[in-house]
Amino acid sequence: MGFLAATGRAFLVFLEATGKLALFTGIALYHCVRPPFYLRQIGRQMIDIGYYSLPVVGLTALFTGMVLALQSYSGFSRFQAEGAIATVVALSVTRELGPVLGGLMVAGRIGAAMAAEIGTMRVTEQIDALSTLSTNPFKYLVAPRLLAGLTMLPLLVLVADIIGVFGGFLVGVYRLDFNPSSYINRTWEFLEPIDVISGLVKAAVFGFVVALMGCYHGYHSKGGAQGVGAATTNAVVSASILILVWNYLITGIFFSTK
Amino acid sequence: MTQVPKIALKGVHKHFGPKTVLNGIDLEVGRGESLVVIGGSGTGKSVMLKCILGLLTPDSGSIRVDGEETTRLRPREREKLLHKFGMLFQGAALFDSLKVWENVAFGLIQGAHMPRPQAKEIALAKLAAVGLGPEVGELSPAELSGGMQKRVGLARAIADEPEIIFFDEPTTGLDPIMADVINELIVKCVKDLGATAVTITHDMASARKIADRIAMIYQGRIIWTGHAKDIDDSGNPFVDQFVHGKAEGPIKMQVRAL
Numbered sequence: 373m374g375f376l377a378a379t380g381r382a383f384l385v386f387l388e389a390t391g392k393l394a395l396f397t398g399i400a401l402y403h404c405v406r407p408p409f410y411l412r413q414i415g416r417q418m419i420d421i422g423y424y425s426l427p428v429v430g431l432t433a434l435f436t437g438m439v440l441a442l443q444s445y446s447g448f449s450r451f452q453a454e455g456a457i458a459t460v461v462a463l464s465v466t467r468e469l470g471p472v473l474g475g476l477m478v479a480g481r482i483g484a485a486m487a488a489e490i491g492t493m494r495v496t497e498q499i500d501a502l503s504t505l506s507t508n509p510f511k512y513l514v515a516p517r518l519l520a521g522l523t524m525l526p527l528l529v530l531v532a533d534i535i536g537v538f539g540g541f542l543v544g545v546y547r548l549d550f551n552p553s554s555y556i557n558r559t560w561e562f563l564e565p566i567d568v569i570s571g572l573v574k575a576a577v578f579g580f581v582v583a584l585m586g587c588y589h590g591y592h593s594k595g596g597a598q599g600v601g602a603a604t605t606n607a608v609v610s611a612s613i614l615i616l617v618w619n620y621l622i623t624g625i626f627f628s629t630k
Numbered sequence: 631m632t633q634v635p636k637i638a639l640k641g642v643h644k645h646f647g648p649k650t651v652l653n654g655i656d657l658e659v660g661r662g663e664s665l666v667v668i669g670g671s672g673t674g675k676s677v678m679l680k681c682i683l684g685l686l687t688p689d690s691g692s693i694r695v696d697g698e699e700t701t702r703l704r705p706r707e708r709e710k711l712l713h714k715f716g717m718l719f720q721g722a723a724l725f726d727s728l729k730v731w732e733n734v735a736f737g738l739i740q741g742a743h744m745p746r747p748q749a750k751e752i753a754l755a756k757l758a759a760v761g762l763g764p765e766v767g768e769l770s771p772a773e774l775s776g777g778m779q780k781r782v783g784l785a786r787a788i789a790d791e792p793e794i795i796f797f798d799e800p801t802t803g804l805d806p807i808m809a810d811v812i813n814e815l816i817v818k819c820v821k822d823l824g825a826t827a828v829t830i831t832h833d834m835a836s837a838r839k840i841a842d843r844i845a846m847i848y849q850g851r852i853i854w855t856g857h858a859k860d861i862d863d864s865g866n867p868f869v870d871q872f873v874h875g876k877a878e879g880p881i882k883m884q885v886r887a888l
Contacts, residue, residue, distance in 0.1 A: 410740070489727075497723040500685050504717045505786075506709050506741035 396588050400518055403510040410512055417520035421482050421579070425528055428481055429474045433532035436469050437461055437539025445548050457548075458558035461540030466567045470532045471525075472619050475578030478525060479585075479611040486517055486586025487607035491593035491600035499591070514591070517583040525579025526572040533568065570626040577622060578615050585611040634697040636661045636794060636826040637682060642691035644677055651677045652688065653850030664820055664827040666841035666858070668834070668872060670881065674850045675830040676720075679796050682828075683715060684708050695794070713741065716792035716825075720799045722783035724771035730782055731757065731767030737790040756785040759822075760815055777808040781815065788819050795820060797829040801836045813839040834873055837861075846872065848881065 444460045490513055493499050502509045537559060544550040585607045593603035635658040644652040651674040659665045669675050680686040682693055684700065693700050700711060716737075724733050734753035738744040744752075754764050760781040771779060780800065787795055800816060801809035813836050820827045820840075829840050837844055841858040846869050854866045861873055871879030 408743075493725075496721055497719045498725055500680070500683075501717070501719055501723040501725070503685055504683055504712055504715055505737040505790075506712045507736070508705070508709065512740070 392592075393588060396591070397584060399510055400514045400584070400587070403508065403515040404519055406511075408511070410516055413512060413516035414519055417516045418524050420485075421478065421520050421583075422524035422527055425478055425481055425524075426531065428477050429528050429532050430535050432473050432477050433465070433470060433536035434539040436473055437465055437536035437541075438543045440464055440469070440536075441540040441543040441548065445544075454548075455558065457544060458540065458550075458555050459562045461544075462537050462559045462563050463567055465536035465540070466533045466563070466571045467623075468571075468619075470529050470536055471571045471574040471578060472615065474529045474532045474575065475525065475582065475615045476612055478528070478579070479582045479608055479615060482521070483582045483586040483607045483611045484604045486583065487590040487593070487604045488600055490587055490590025491603040494591060494593050495596055495600060509591075514587045517587055518580060521579035521581075521583030522576055523579070525582075526575040529571060529575035530568075533571065566626065570622065573626075574619060574622050577618050581614045581618060582611045585614065633661060635659060635694075636663070636696065637828070638692075638694040638697075639678075639682070640692045640694075642678070642681060642693060643689045644674075644681060644686065645689060651850055652681070652691075655691070655847075655850070655852055657845060657852050657855075659826055659828055662824055662826055664817075664829070664840055664842045665845060666837040666843070667828065667830045667845050667847055668832060668837055669830075669847035670832060670872070673847050675847055676798060678847070679717075679798060679828065679830060683712065683717065683796070713790065714793045715796065716787035716790060716794070717796040718780070718783045718787045718798065718800055720802060722771075722776075722779040724779055724782055724786070726771050728771075729767065730762075730769050730771060730774070733771065733782060734767075734785045734789050736786065742790060753785070753789060756789050757782070759788070759819065760785045761811075777804050777812070780804065780808075780812055784812070784815055784819065788823060788825075791823055792825060794826045794828070795823075797827065797831075797840075799831050799833075800829065801831065801833045806835075809833065809836060810839070816840055832872075834875075 440461045441457055444457045445454060448454050448456060490499075493513070499509045499513070502512055541552070541555055541559070544555045545552045589603040589607040589610070593599045637657075637659040639655050639657045642652050642655040643650070655674075655678055667675055667678070677686060681688045682695075684703065688701060691701070695711065695714065700708075703711060724730075725736065728736070731750055731753040732739075734756050735746075735749035738749040738752060739746060754767055757764070757767055762778065762781055762785070766774070766778070766782075771782065774782065797816060800812050804812060816827070816829070817840060827840070829837075831837055838858060838861070843855060844858050844861050845852050845855040846866075847853070848868055854864055854869050856864060861869065864870065867880050871881050
């Protein structure tokens with residue numbers, strides 16, 4: 373009986389958390405589309421997410437592209453398929469690794485910062501202060517972050533795609549002695565718009581998820597420094613897991629031909 | 631009192647989980663009156679203020695502001711109502727991402743949609759009213775001492791010229807001289823605005839200075855109200871014990887958590 377009770381309790385806690393998150397998301401989305409809009413806040417968040425994440429995401433993409441070229445060379449040379457390397461790099465980066473690794477890096481950088489900032493505002497009563505100054509915290513804090521995440525991550529991933537392919541090109545040409553122009557031709561040959569578009573759709577979803585988790589856990593944090601720390605951890609972990617789950621679901625929607 | 635009281639609470643209950651915090655609060659605050667609510671830590675003082683502001687929703691009971699029931703207001707109506715209120719938070723709750731003058735002007739810019747240059751002028755005037763020069767306006771809140779933060783919080787609370795001002799433990803954490811400076815500022819600001827003020831505190835020196843009337847809260851109920859000058863011969867053993875700060879008496883401090 374004890375086991376059943378524990379299972380039931382855990383299930384109820386899960387349902388409660390899901391409902392709370394759904395409600396939070398609903399209210400936040402409502403405030404994303406209803407004026408007034410805090411353009412200054414939206415701009416600030418866009419710069420924070422889009423511009424200041426460039427070095428991290430760019431470096432991630434560069435080394436991912438480089439290691440992909442190196443790995444596929446050592447694997448493909450076993451059955452004389454070295455010619456496919458450029459294609460493999462381009463497809464892997466645009467479809468999968470650009471958005472997923474970019475999303476995970478942003479989750480660590482932005483999701484954590486959002487949870488810590490909003491969490492600190494919660495425990496120091498700054499969120500209550502917003503309300504007493506007739507400013508809706510959802511509109512002022514949450515909506516700008518969600519909008520910035522949704523719009524900026526696709527742009528970041530587009531840049532990451534280019535840098536990642538360039539990383540593969542560098543290794544292919546300077547380390548593996550491919551002909552530069554034939555490497556570029558090979559890159560374009562099998563790349564279709566849907567490969568890039570699916571990656572950008574993923575990026576938009578991941579950006580939204582990262583911002584949502586950062587805001588949600590920050591907003592509901594309590595109990596001083598420890599609470600803010602827990603909120604930060606939860607934001608990063610939940611965003612990372614949700615990115616991987618959504619990655620599978622979106623891939624299924626775009627590419628399940630059977 | 632023949633006129634409608636500015637704020638009237640009737641039978642307000644609030645509990646968090648199994649813990650009852652407000653157990654039937656009945657309280658009236660007259661127009662232009664300065665009421666100080668005294669009581670020990672954890673007796674529900676802050677929760678009462680947050681219920682009036684609508685940051686927390688009471689479980690039952692009625693809260694009227696200018697005779698209008700406020701417990702079931704919709705968010706938009708609530709935002710409108712909050713224009714009447716200003717609040718000085720215990721930790722000042724300044725927005726640390728904004729400069730000092732932007733903090734003071736926040737309600738004017740975001741809440742009342744005033745142009746920034748005009749709002750800045752008013753903000754600097756309000757800073758001057760609490761004894762801070764214009765150079766302080768360009769600092770960030772983290773660069774200020776505790777007493778200065780309280781002053782900025784006070785300037786922010788009065789910037790929009792509210793009809794009702796709440797002070798949450800305005801002198802906690804300040805040295806006696808700075809505490810007296812803040813007390814005098816509060817008295818002056820409230821008088822200049824002709825506002826209704828509710829202060830919660832456990833600092834008796836502060837209560838004597840600010841109050842027209844004093845109410846004592848204990849175990850989630852108002853157990854005594856009277857004029858400030860009657861506080862020393864209230865004839866109520868609970869009030870006597872609190873005013874004279876004695877460990878012996880009818881109030882048993884809960885030293886250990888349950």
